[in-house]
Amino acid sequence: MIDQLKSFPGIKGPPNEFSEGMDIRDWFAGQALGSGIIDGHDLNDSQLSELFGTDRTNITQEEIAAAIAYRIADAMIAHRKGGAS
Known part of the structure; x- marks a missing residue:
């Protein structure tokens, strides 16, 4: 259930249309990107395979x-x- 939480749900302007907000997972990912802790990660082949599978090549930094x-x-x-602890 917690992974279905939304960030910033509420009413948005006239004519008072309800906005469900952004998925909390997307919000957390955006915060991680903006934090700078991801910058400059050089991953080895094993780590790249874990993230993208063994068939992917030419994976971009983005x-x-x-x-x-x-x-x-x-x-x-x-x-x-x-x-998690």
Whole structure:
């Protein structure tokens, strides 16, 4: 259930249309990207395979950053659920 939480739900302007907000996972991933902790990650082949599978080649730095950001978001959600320490 916690992974279905939304960030910033509420009413948005006339004619008072309800906005569900952004998925909490997307919010956490965005916060991880903006934090700078992802910058400059050089991953070895084993780590790249874990993130993208063994068939991928020519993986961009942007793809790596996004994959790491979502890993961090997943860890944050697990921690909120009490599954991480």
